Ligand SMILES: CCCCCCCCCCCCCCCCCCC/C=C/C(=O)SCCNC(=O)CCNC(=O)[C@H](O)C(C)(C)COP(=O)(O)OP(=O)(O)OC[C@H]1O[C@@H](n2cnc3c(N)ncnc32)[C@H](O)[C@@H]1OP(=O)(O)O
């Protein structure tokens with residue numbers, strides 16, 4: 060927990076004293092409201108003070124014990140939620156701070172939303188109360204051994220039998236085995252299963268079905284259902300707490316009314332009827348989760364940067380040639396140029412996540428009113444932001460590990476487990492490359508419609524300004540000119556549009572559109588990234604333009620926003636130069652300004668990570684401790700490893716002793 064208790068010494072107090080802003084108000088800006096700070100604080104402390112939620116030994120647990128520990132934590136969390144009558148907001152935060160992937164994530168995060176989004180009112184009335192009370196546990200079974208990204212390529216079949224008014228669920232091949240769904244392996248009693256609907260001899264493509272998998276009496280798999288866990292995953296602890304599973308059906312029958320029928324129906328005579336709605340609504344649960352993943356990216360990256368900033372402030376190496384105290388590694392310009400852009404990215408992702416949540420809610424209301432006009436915008440933004448933020452976060456966590464030197468490689472730093480738990484976010488809910496190609500396709504379509512005078516809307520509205528953006532010249536003359544939000548916005552817009560137009564022209568030169576899209580797919584990825592980075596920068600600028608209370612808070616956020624934008628300019632300078640958006644000199648000025656911004660950020664760095672308001676329990680890192688008292692903690696932690704249970708290790712008698720004795724004999728010869 061935070062420092063302040065009797066006898067505690069705050070080793071980072073000096074760092075905290077140099078902050079030039081009101082940390083308490085920054086906590087509000089980060090969390091979104093005073094209420095959000097208070098609820099998060101209460102839930103974090105509730106978890107941290109409960110011994111059942113202990114996690115410091117997690118990376119040392121064998122898989123079976125780790126899984127049992129996950130079941131215990133989930134059951135205990137639910138007990139607390141019921142006993143304390145927690146609201147949905149509080150319950151969700153409790154789950155977040157328990158910080159252990161488990162079946163509940165899929166139950167609440169995908170099974171329930173799939174029924175809400177794709178079930179009829181009647182189906183919702185039947186299934187949701189059961190799910191809400193945990194009388195059933197559900198998961199989301201879409202991916203198969205042979206196909207994940209290509210949803211249309213799934214092979215599981217659901218064949219309607221009008222004689223019995225049932226669907227027959229079947230896995231016709233090995234590759235049709237469901238493979239990966241979280242919670243499926245050991246915990247779930249039910250699943251929303253995605254399968255090809257076949258009726259009257261015709262294949263109508265992928266649809267969702269609610270299928271019971273296990274007995275509600277003794278949890279054993281039902282007849283015709285083969286179930287298991289798919290095996291250990293990357294890293295210790297980490298995502299191994301989750302029972303990602305395998306599922307096969309051997310002609311398993313379910314009643315017709317277990318097909319999710321909001322988007323399309325099958326009558327009892329076997330007639331297929333499609334409601335007058337876009338078929339992509341079938342993908343709605345993925346869109347919902349992608350949006351939550353963007354919000355989670357800022358949490359993961361802020362955790363890693365909190366650890367790396369605090370540790371870098373207490374760690375000292377080398378010193379001035381004239382002697383005197385050693386230098387805090389945070390004072391090295393190289394450390395700052397690697398770490399501060401990550402800190403700025405954590406803030407950028409937080410604010411774009413907040414905006415994406417608003418967009419998602421807005422689109423959902425429109426869909427309810429049968430207005431489907433913003434569906435494409437929702438898809439492009441959720442897919443693109445999910446891809447860009449998760450890739451940057453995974454890379455950022457790994458960079459934070461390196462920023463902590465050797466100690467960052469210890470499990471007790473918390474960083475290896477954080478990375479191992481986080482990195483699959485680049486793959487699940489849509490492989491990042493596949494998602495970026497979706498965004499790029501939408502951008503190519505938008506470019507092709509510009510000539511006809513169709514005005515792009517939403518986050519693509521800037522493309523309508525094509526005449527100006529294709530020829531504008533960046534007006535920056537001095538390093539300070541880069542502090543203008545208008546200048547930053549214009550170069551990001553010009554870069555994104557010019558890259559998109561260039562790529563569209565190259566595609567048009569190909570023998571066919573399909574061939575062009577195929578050949579130029581590496582360029583298309585970069586087009587999509589440029590567009591998504593523009594969105595993140597724009598939303599950060601818009602945030603900073605709002606009324607933000609608290610002494611110095613707005614100034615710090617403006618600084619972070621400029622760091623984020625100019626770091627991207629520096630990193631992708633090739634894009635900006637090759638599209639003629641700026642000159643090499645202007646690029647050098649951007650880098651010069653970036654250096655000045657790092658210097659301004661330095662005295663505020665520790666306070667900026669304090670504003671995340673994370674407990675030591677949630678951080679789970681001896682290096683990121685609030686009090687900065689790292690060395691005794693590292694030393695104590697080492698002795699907790701089971702390898703140190705005895706001074707002479709197991710295996711000495713069998714393998715070390717004979718070897719040593721043999722060497723002794725040989726040396727005597
Ligand atoms: C009170 C108690 C409270 C308790 C506590 C509460 C707790 C709450 C917890 C919440 C926690 C949440 C935590 C969640 C945990 C997350 C864990 C993650 C686990 C992972 C799960 C998964 O991975 S599930 C599987 C995911 N799979 C994928 O993502 C597959 C990716 N592939 C696809 O999406 C598609 O195949 C595709 C998009 C790549 C291609 O699809 P398709 O071939 O059908 O289409 P086309 O490319 O031809 O495009 C046609 C057309 O459709 C448009 N389009 C495509 N997708 C969408 C879409 N999603 N929406 C809208 N439109 C779409 C596309 O643009 C094309 O448009 P045109 O106009 O025709 O060009």
Ligand SMILES: Cc1cc2nc3c(=O)[nH]c(=O)nc-3n(C[C@H](O)[C@H](O)[C@H](O)COP(=O)(O)OP(=O)(O)OC[C@H]3O[C@@H](n4cnc5c(N)ncnc54)[C@H](O)[C@@H]3O)c2cc1C
Nearest residue numbers: 199200201202206207208239240241483486487488489492
């Ligand atoms: C930890 C974890 C949890 C998961 N949980 C669930 C779950 O609860 N439920 C569920 O249904 N699924 C789940 N999944 C599965 C996940 O959704 C898929 O793994 C994901 O969608 C990627 O699909 P894939 O594995 O088929 O990858 P592939 O598509 O086989 O990707 C392999 C490579 O091919 C490339 N590639 C593929 N298509 C293209 C293309 N068109 N153009 C260019 N390159 C391409 C990719 O970029 C990648 O480099 C989970 C996965 C993981 C890792």
